[in-house]
Amino acid sequence: MPEKEEKGKRLRQPIVVVLGHVDHGKTTLLDKIRGTVVAAKEPGLITQHVGASVVPASVIEKLAEPLKKLIPFKLTIPGLLFIDTPGHELFTNLRRRGGSVADFAILVVDINEGFQPQTYESIEILKQRKVPFIVAANKIDKIPGWKPHPDTPFIISYRKQPPRVQEELERRLWDNVIAKLYETGFQADRFDRIKDFTRTVAVVPVSAKTGEGIAELLAVLAGLAQRYLQKRLRFAEGPARGVILELREQPGVGTAADVIIYDGVLKRGDIIVTGGLSGPVITRVRALLMPKPLQEIRVAKRELEPVEEVYAAAGVRVVAPGIEEAVAGAPIMAARDEEEAKKLAEAIKQEIEALRIKTDKEGVVVKADTLGSLEALVEALRRREIPIRYADVGNVSKRDVIEAVASKEMNKYYGVILAFNVRVLPEAEEEAKKHNITIFRHNVIYRLLEEFEEWLRKLREEEKRRELEQLIRPGKIRIIPGYVFRRSNPAIVGVEVLGGIIKPGYPLMREDGKRIGTIHQIQDRGKSVQEARAGMAVAISIRGHVMVGRHIDEGDILYTDIPERHAILWLTKYKSELSDDEKMILKEIIKIKRKQNPTFALTL
Numbered sequence: 001m002p003e004k005e006e007k008g009k010r011l012r013q014p015i016v017v018v019l020g021h022v023d024h025g026k027t028t029l030l031d032k033i034r035g036t037v038v039a040a041k042e043p044g045l046i047t048q049h050v051g052a053s054v055v056p057a058s059v060i061e062k063l064a065e066p067l068k069k070l071i072p073f074k075l076t077i078p079g080l081l082f083i084d085t086p087g088h089e090l091f092t093n094l095r096r097r098g099g100s101v102a103d104f105a106i107l108v109v110d111i112n113e114g115f116q117p118q119t120y121e122s123i124e125i126l127k128q129r130k131v132p133f134i135v136a137a138n139k140i141d142k143i144p145g146w147k148p149h150p151d152t153p154f155i156i157s158y159r160k161q162p163p164r165v166q167e168e169l170e171r172r173l174w175d176n177v178i179a180k181l182y183e184t185g186f187q188a189d190r191f192d193r194i195k196d197f198t199r200t201v202a203v204v205p206v207s208a209k210t211g212e213g214i215a216e217l218l219a220v221l222a223g224l225a226q227r228y229l230q231k232r233l234r235f236a237e238g239p240a241r242g243v244i245l246e247l248r249e250q251p252g253v254g255t256a257a258d259v260i261i262y263d264g265v266l267k268r269g270d271i272i273v274t275g276g277l278s279g280p281v282i283t284r285v286r287a288l289l290m291p292k293p294l295q296e297i298r299v300a301k302r303e304l305e306p307v308e309e310v311y312a313a314a315g316v317r318v319v320a321p322g323i324e325e326a327v328a329g330a331p332i333m334a335a336r337d338e339e340e341a342k343k344l345a346e347a348i349k350q351e352i353e354a355l356r357i358k359t360d361k362e363g364v365v366v367k368a369d370t371l372g373s374l375e376a377l378v379e380a381l382r383r384r385e386i387p388i389r390y391a392d393v394g395n396v397s398k399r400d401v402i403e404a405v406a407s408k409e410m411n412k413y414y415g416v417i418l419a420f421n422v423r424v425l426p427e428a429e430e431e432a433k434k435h436n437i438t439i440f441r442h443n444v445i446y447r448l449l450e451e452f453e454e455w456l457r458k459l460r461e462e463e464k465r466r467e468l469e470q471l472i473r474p475g476k477i478r479i480i481p482g483y484v485f486r487r488s489n490p491a492i493v494g495v496e497v498l499g500g501i502i503k504p505g506y507p508l509m510r511e512d513g514k515r516i517g518t519i520h521q522i523q524d525r526g527k528s529v530q531e532a533r534a535g536m537a538v539a540i541s542i543r544g545h546v547m548v549g550r551h552i553d554e555g556d557i558l559y560t561d562i563p564e565r566h567a568i569l570w571l572t573k574y575k576s577e578l579s580d581d582e583k584m585i586l587k588e589i590i591k592i593k594r595k596q597n598p599t600f601a602l603t604l
Helices: 026-040 057-063 117-129 154-159 163-183 214-228 338-355 371-383 398-410 426-435 445-470 564-571 580-596
Strands: 015-020 052-056 079-083 104-110 133-138 188-190 201-205 241-250 254-263 265-267 271-276 279-284 287-291 304-307 309-311 314-319 331-335 364-368 388-393 416-420 438-442 475-486 491-502 507-510 515-524 537-543 557-560
Touching: 015 026, 015 117, 026 052, 026 079, 026 104, 026 214, 052 057, 057 079, 057 214, 079 214, 079 314, 104 117, 104 163, 104 214, 117 371, 117 445, 133 163, 133 214, 154 201, 154 214, 163 188, 163 201, 201 214, 241 314, 271 338, 279 338, 287 309, 309 314, 331 338, 364 371, 364 398, 371 388, 371 416, 371 445, 388 398, 398 416, 398 426, 416 445, 426 438, 438 445, 475 537, 475 580, 491 515, 491 557, 491 580, 557 580, 564 580
Parallel strands: 015 079, 015 104, 104 133, 133 201, 188 201, 364 388, 364 416, 416 438
Antiparallel strands: 052 079, 241 254, 241 331, 254 314, 265 309, 271 279, 271 331, 287 304, 287 314, 475 491, 475 557, 491 537, 507 515, 507 557, 515 537
């Protein structure tokens, strides 16, 4: 902290989240970053928070010492506060009006595997929340021929690699990371080649396993955060503002809330206001718990001790009466007095109500475990143009199933429930079985959506297949002279299929538009077949009041008699399902039909 700053004021450290696809190394990277702090062995600097870890500025500067020529900087921020649990499911809870509580993000991408579904989903959420990010191109140690230099800056390790390994790294970096970022609308480059960091996303090659590149990752992150987040990194003063990360049981006191404070100061005894499922919660802080200093990180999560106050940015466990009524992802605010608490409660109520989407129209029913994940899920559905009938936080109840039933009556595609990380209550399960309501459940947003979209695709394909099977396709045949096997009841003739398709059950008409009967059977070389296509010569039996020599003759051209509704569907919904010759024959059929009825298929 700069010495000139007023006594009692503390410049807050930027809040950093780690996102990326499963198995791309998010947890390993966080562990490595935390490990570098422990390895620095600087007494008094290793500070643990609830749900977060601080990497002090002095440790970052020490790690970045070999990079001084490349990245010259002096940090004025006290350090970086890393949210301990990686993944965008948790990141979604770090929400506040107008964006995110997180100041910066690290998007972890496996340099060898490249972008995966959760990578794209993470980018969408970062865009939505307007969070600046850098990319950690992880697992450089897996590049064939790479010789690890543990805990060395990337630039130094890179220079020691054989030329072919350097070339392979550059190729994978471009193909799997930088080019993909361009595709999603971001200009990007390797961090040491960037002149303007406001326009270009920095990509830092790292190995979370060996520690190579961690120095640059922290240096670039700290430098960018300090340079471009001046307005956000205010001094911690005034009543606290924060967000509930999650609710958990605290031995001896019941439910407590793990909170990230992003602004101000929270003190024991403060009046706090937060959001609950059944309305705002106004209570008073009974205790603030933080890990004991200088403990091993994993133990620190369990061993907590009371403190009198915490300054932003910080992770803290809050014990307060009635806090069990709160919901993860809800804002939490300190109030100066009871009057202010009431005003804050009204503001929080409106914010939570705005997230609860309810309409009388058709759409899916959405249930999620927290406000943040609900918001992310709703946003993802909107991007996919999937309507939402009802969305709320909490377990799936019988009432939700009733909503889905009502939606299904209007549109069978949307009479479903999407349940993210919540339980389905027994009575809801029973009601869903009774009304054949499908409930999709998952604890990964993109998997939940993937399963629903796959179900929707199969349902639509099946519907399409059934509808197509019922439509009469365009077909044109000629009665082959000398191949009249029976003149009537039914008439049996040999025909050549000039274009399109004929099937049993298809009605036939003459060139003047007069209906002459229905195809009963088709035989090819003495065997019954279900269809005949252009170029085939087959025998057909025609049922109806038709006689060869009176109604039809050898050499006559016949067409399938397509009803107007079918013609309209072929020309609009299913045009792509017709072959070129079918399209031509459909035009001929419409021309014949319009001679009898000038308005035939004119609604197009």
